[in-house]
Amino acid sequence: MNRELLHGKTAIVTGAASGMGKAIAKLFAQEGANVVLADLNKDAAASVAQELPEGKGHAVQTDVANDESVAAMVAETVKVYGSVDVLVNCAGVPQAFTPIEELTLEMWDKIMSVNTKSIFLTTRHAVPHMKAAKKGSIINIASIASIRARPGLNAYCASKGAAVMLSKALALELAPDQIRVNVINPGPAETPMLGKFINGDAETVEAGKKEIFIDSVPLGKLIQPEDIAQAALYLASDLSKIVTGEVMNVDGGRGI
């Protein structure tokens, strides 16, 4: 069914070259949005843009942890499509299970930069355009790891917990300008990222996916990228016009 729930809106989706970001970009374009696919992986983002309806996708190579790169991407969005109505912060990096004393400063900084600082950077550049329009929807993809920790995912859990609280602070701050800020907490999801949380050879990783992740989900299966895209569509569209500061677990019950 094509309801065009995002007709006339422009959405920036970071991390749109893969997994959940890719599914969000595709669904948003099907629903009428113009989509900027902002990802470090330029070729993969361009190839996803090609799969969208004609004229609906524009790939921009972006490092979400770099202020200049983010500023250029937002400027290009406005140049190409004229506005920024929706911002989905989906780009992220995983962490292989690592004891805290083995976690390097570089690993900590990278995880915090890509998963948390990125939200600060994209928001600071997108918000002036949203304020001028007196509307906007920002959707931050955190993780159920923000409320249910796992041993060895120290930096990852911290990065996602910070993303949730930053989102709540922004929801209050930006409400007078009718800019909504909400969070989706995915549970373990069937994307290229999942195996990267587990150290070891291919066999260990496959066994770990079942023992560590699938068995921790009450509904007994992994979350699909399209499940996250459906939640993002609700939060991006006017169906959720009175919803802000909300944290939506899309997790098969993992957060209970």
Ligand SMILES: NC(=O)c1ccc[n+]([C@@H]2O[C@H](COP(=O)([O-])OP(=O)(O)OC[C@H]3O[C@@H](n4cnc5c(N)ncnc54)[C@H](O)[C@@H]3O)[C@@H](O)[C@H]2O)c1
């Ligand atoms: N897969 C899971 O089990 C799971 C669970 C909970 C939350 N999440 C979160 O969901 C989001 C999407 O994850 P996914 O599973 O689709 O992952 P994925 O690995 O399939 O996709 C991540 C994308 O982010 C991009 N990216 C990485 N660093 C970047 C940077 N510095 N700048 C721009 N782009 C960058 C990658 O190129 C990739 O295209 C992430 O924030 C992740 O932490 C994932």
